[in-house]
Amino acid sequence: MRTTPCGHDDGSDVIVVGGGAAGLAAASAAASDGATVTLVEREGHLGGILQQCIHNGFGLHRFGEELTGPEYAARDARMVEADPSIRVLMDTSVLAVDGDDDAFDVTLVGPEVGMAHMSARSVVFACGSRERGRGAIGIAGSRPAGVYTAGSAQRLCNCDGALVGRRVVVLGSGDIGLIMARRMTWQGAHVLMVCELASEPGGLRRNIAQCLDDNSIPLHLSTTVTRVFGHDRLEAVEIADVDPRTLVPVPGTERRVECDTLLLSVGLIPENAVITATGAEIDQTTGGPAVDESLETSVPGVFVAGNELHVHDLVDFVSEEGGAAGHAAAAHALGDADRDAAPTWVRVTKGEGVGSLTPQRLRDPADEVTLRLRVRSRMTDAVISIMSGDAVVKRVRKRVVVPSEMQTVRLTPADLAPVTGDLVVSCSEREGVE
Amino acid sequence: MVDVVVIGAGIAGCAVARELMRHDLTVEVFEAGYDLACGASRTNSGIVHGGYDPEPGSAKARYNVAGARLIPSLAEELGFRYVANGSLVVALDEDDLPRVEELVDRGHANGVDHVRAISADELRSLEPNVNPAALGALLCESSGICDPFGMTVAFAENAAANGARFHFESPVEGVRHADDGQGWLVSVSGRDVHARCVVNAAGVGAMAIHDQVSADKIASRPRAGEYVLLSRDMGTTFSHTMFRVPGPAGKGVLVSPTVEGNLIVGPDAQDRTCASDTWTTPEGLAWVVDKAHDLWPGYDRRQVIVNFCGVRPSGDDGDFVIGEPDDAPGFYDIAAFDSPGLTSAPAVAADIASRVADRLGAAPNPTFDGHRERPLRFIEMDEAERTAAIAADPLFAHIVCRCEQVSEAEVLAAIHAPIPATTVTGVKRRCRAGTGKCQGGFCEPLVAEIISRECGIPLEDVRLEGPGSEVAPWAIGEVR
Structure with missing residues (x-):
């Protein structure tokens, strides 16, 4: 055991925060370069959100075959679990990362370590993203059951065997919303429409074709949900056309759509609470930290990859980015002559x-x-x-x-x-x- | 026969139930909703008003000032969150300045401690983010903020610990004189409960119940207030509760930190036809935000995490209706109980409870224990406290809500509380799982799974709030 509750230990070369696609790849890459690695995962399984993505389409670029999310995650998870230089802490949360350069103090809490500190020379953040919810986009109305972010509905559906609704409106044509529109259709729900605020779809073209077109689900562009109705359970939503230029609802175009479920797929936001507290500079357009080509943030020794850096659309590239961050973190931790040279900063x-x-x-x-x-x-x-x-x-x-x-x-x-x-x-x- | 039936488990009903337990009385509380504080008690600003606003001589003035004095020590005794942050009533134009002076005078007339006018310079040094055009303000150092839901839970749990019994989803259908003239018959869930006294603390429903027993009707209407809540990143924008000088429609829009570190903005005041009309409107929210800009030009809409609406019972004459109607002895109203009802509730409760005890000739309750332990919260603990908490209960080491750092132990404490939380929203209100930036996107399914496990009910039966609000109502394969 390398960690003592509420005490300091000799630590790891690299601590990876998050055991989704980016974190798994980072841990393997750092370990393959000879670093000792601790991978910290807040849930009880590795693979992150991939575990609830039971559809296929993952891995085409990386493996040349179509895998489901759990299959894709399992390939990386097996490598991590089999690697003796990687320690995995499950159900464990990173509360803070203090220190800098090659002397980080990581505060953790979890069933195995209790309340603990671990030291590390490098830290890779791979915390993924969270979904923008109803409040953030300001939909008015009542607060009944039946309004979900698409990812929450996906978890209830694919991990808990529950179906959240029967007459469904989806707001936002992000990939999770498109996937859930198809998923719920296949389970017998009636998906009435997908509304999209923008004048073009938010998800991958292949998902528009496979999820909507193949299932005859209409996509209404330049349309949004302005209000929800219902006391205990959602009864209807009000939708309206939006001005494509200002994105503001056009008065007089409101109409009521009877439904029992509203799924929101209105954007992902990099989950950067802990990394922000390290002092890493945040880019307001990506919502994630600003980095250099080695994926190092403005705090030397702190690296970031995957959706916490920049919301991706293909997991294959998330893994690639995680690998790059893992290699760079190992190089930083183990000492790399190239990195000792004075930087010649170039802005992009x-x-x-x-x-x-x-x-x-x-x-x-x-x-x-x-x-x-x-x-x-x-x-x-x-x-x-x-x-x-x-x-x-x-x-x-x-x-x-x-x-x-x-x-x-x-x-x-x-x-x-x-x-x-x-x-x-x-x-x-x-x-x-x- | 029950000594006292309390109708309503909002802040007024729960505070009365707790104060009644100081006496040797049997008390039953009937609540129409699925949980404590289902109405205006949970959807308000959470302000402990100083008491400079109500008309001198009114019931509002008297109970507000008395309640504001009781709350700080009650917060200690009952373990709910209260912060004495003070309030500012800001003058934004020349016409507002004399109104500030009037309010200061009114505060003095009402016996409010620590209220005075301050200059624009002093205002800016207290609150650098206030509109730079502000000309001055009223400063009231004796006002504060509290967790209105937590305060209701604290009163209720302490009442229950001292023997009061709570019944939920039990709407009172009628109240009438008992046939023998002794006390009251309260119709609830298809049976009559015979009570020696009744306390009517039914919130927006209180006027209809009053009108069943008294010829002296109460004119009132449901009035809605819409709010937006901003993330905890914004909670330090202001340290005081910021008001604009009030107009005829009420105290106006406030911008205030909450005890949890969020920033709350609201309310407006719209008449609604029905108590359950708790919806927000695009127009109302836009108006609230527009008014917030007057106080805070830096208002940042990207930080909004949720909007909500509360409906409060607004008496036409502007004052509370407290006590026994002349034609209904033994029936006690806490009606037309709009703002500052939350602040006033402890004082009203103490007053009503002692009147009831006098009428019934009740002896003191020798076993009454007014202390309630404040539930432990991981996010508030230092490292040594966390280590100790985990040693006592390893589930403190499992974080369920990442945004608010709520552990599984806290979720279980809410589910197994003296008045159990068996719904996702009930858990959320008590331990804050799901109140952060992602608004339950990650933890709502987890909390539903935990409720299913702990309560031994299928996931399909786990509700968000009341009946019909099941979170995941159908199992895969059942839909057709």
């Missing part, structure tokens, strides 16, 4: 057409860099340009880009050779670019 900023972007800065512009970004609006025949002053670092053509699909651009040291100053990443339709 959003240009035209780009809504959010990581990393926000480069420590060493000679490193390999993976840029992940979301565009502001749908574009066809688009070009993602990375510029340094007047110099073109890289241009990538894309047939279609949409805000719901994260774009990945890899930069090699050769690409980065002409970098003289800050990088600007932009995206526009092709006319006039060349």
Whole structure:
């Protein structure tokens, strides 16, 4: 036992906070580099939200096959559980991370360790995200049963064997909402419609096709829910058209839809309460910490990956990012000559057409860099340009880009050779670019 | 025959029940709702008003000032949350300044301690985030904030510990004189309960019950107040409860920290047709937010975590109706009990209980114990306390609600409390699981699972609130 209740121990090289896809990959990667790792998971199982995602479609990029969420999680969980240099603490919460650089003091509470402190040289945060709820989007009305975030309904459905409703309206075309629209249809519920505030869908195109089109569920764009009715159980919702420009409901377009269930799939927010308390700088557009190309935050030795960094749409890339953070955390913990060199900071900023972007800065512009970004609006025949002053670092053509699909651009040291100053990443339709 | 039937388990009914237990009396409390504080007692601002606002000489003035003096020591004795944060009534234009002076004078007339006018400079040094255009304010250092639901639970649990019996989902259908002229028959759940005295503390339902026994009818209407609650990140924006100088519609919109560290904004005042019309409206919420901007130009809508509405019984003459109607001896009203009802409740309860005891010639209860232990909360403990709590109960080491750091031990304490919480909202109100930024997105299914396990009921039967509000009403495969 490496931890003593309420005492200090000799600790781990790396502590990974969160045992979902990003955390599992980070723990394995750090251990494979020779670091001792403690993985802290607040629930009673590894895999995080993957465990309630019983549909398939996971792993196409990483494994070349379609897995269910639990199958995907099991592959990583087995590796972690079999690795003697990784200790897993279940049902355990990280309350605080104090200290910096290579002397972190992590405060934990859990059934195995009680109230405890562990020391670490590096910390990887992989806490995932939370769902935006009804209050955050300001829907008025009564407060009956029958209003759920899509993820809560998914847990009740897939982990508890409960069906939360029979006549369902879904607000928000995020992926979880689309998946739940199909799931509930398959269980015999009548999903009346999916309403989307924006003028384009929020989820992956393949989910629109497979979840809505294949099940004849109508998608109403530029439409929102303005009110809920019902005393004990939801009886109806009021929906209204919204002005596509201002996103404000248009007076006079309100209509009542009788239903017993409203599912909300209106966005995910990086779960960053503990990392914020470390002093890590937060990027207001991603909602997660600002990082460099090694996924290190503004607090040296604190790394972040997955949905806590930037909400992803494909778990394959979450795992990839977790692995990168794990390797970097191990390098920091074990001492890496490359990291001892003084950084040459280069800022990476959003240009035209780009809504959010990581990393926000480069420590060493000679490193390999993976840029992940979301565009502001749908574009066809688009070009993602990375510029340094007047110099073109890289241009990538894309047939279609949409805000719901994260774009990945890899930069090699050769690409980065002409970098003289800050990088600007932009995206526009092709006319006039060349 | 029961000595006293109390109708309603809101703040008034629970406080009366607890004060009655000081005497050698049998007390039964009948509540229409599924839990304690189902009505206005849980959906209000949670302010312990200083007492400078009510008309001098009114019942509101008398009970408010007396109640505000009782609450700090009751909070200690009964283990509920109270913070003496003080309040400010802000003047935003020249017309408001004389009103501040009037309110100070009214406070003095009502016997309020520690109330005075302060300058714009002093206001800004106390509250740097207030509208920079503010010209001055009334400062009342004897007002505070409390947890209104927790205060009701504290009174109720202490009443129950001293022998009062509580019945939920038991609406009182009628009250009439007993056939032999001795006391009252209270119709509830299809039977008549014979009581020597009745205390009518039925909140928005109190006027209808009063009108059954007295020819002197109470004119009142249900009046709704809408609120928005902001996350605990915002709780330090103001340390005082911030009011605008009041207009004719009431005290106006306030912006205040809560005892839990959130920031509350509201209410408006809209007449509703029915006590159960507890819905918010887009217009009402927009109005509340607009008024909040007057006090706090930095209002941040991204920090809103929930909106809600409370309906309070508003008497047409503006005052409480307290005590025995002339034509109904032994029947005691706590009616038209709108703001400042929460603050006034302890004083009203003490008064009514002693009148009832006098009428019944009750002896003191020699075994009465007025102390209630405050439930332990992981989030409030220091490390040594956490270690000790976990040693005593390992479930303190399992965090169920991540946002508010609520442990499984606290959820179980709520479920197995003297007045058990058997619903998701009942658990949430008592231990705060689900009151944070994710609003139960993660822990609501967990809490439902724990209630199912602890109460030995199928998950499909676990309710959010009252009957018909099942969280997950159908099992997979049952729907067709």
